[in-house]
Amino acid sequence: MSVIRSTDARRTETPNAVMTTHASPTQGGTGLAMWRVEMQPARSGPRHAMDxxxxxxxxxxxxVVDLNGEELTxxxxxxLVLPADTPRRLHTTEGFTAVVASPAPSTAHNLDSGDKVAPPWIV
Known part of the structure; x- marks a missing residue:
């Protein structure tokens, strides 16, 4: 059993949001990552897919989540359960806080630039 204290949570800032990792393979977990997303008002994440x-x-x-061309509020x-390998993009007008869980590690594929990266909040 692992205990990850709030003082040990890993914080990652991007231009669109702040992710706080509560558990991941490198932070007390094995094959599951859990993190909090805080997105400020009037922001949009990149168009991407996760594996x-x-x-x-x-x-x-x-x-509002654009999930493969379908908008969901x-x-x-x-x-929301987001399937693997499905194009997505999140937008917010007022901002939000969410808790996310995912198998780890995982890779994000930016559908505009073609870049593939392992998000640091999931490793």
Whole structure:
């Protein structure tokens, strides 16, 4: 059993959001990562696909998720299961906080630039 203290949570900032890793393979876990996403108002993430499924539970605020061309609106209390290898992009007007879980490690594929990267909050 591992205990990850709040003071040991790993914080990663991007231009669009702040991810706080609570568990991952390099932080007390094995094959599962869990992190909190905080996105400020009027932000959009990149158009990308992940090679693993993700489960997002929205705690506050709201977001619109473009999931392979279908727009879904999520608000506090909603849970979204994002399938692997499916194009997605998140937008928010008011901002949101969500908790996310995913198998780890996983790779993000930026569909505009073609870049592939292992997000640091999942490793």
């Amino acid at each position: 693993t499924e993700q489960v997002w539970t929205f705690l506050t605020g709201s977001a 999520l608000t506090a209390g909603d849970t």
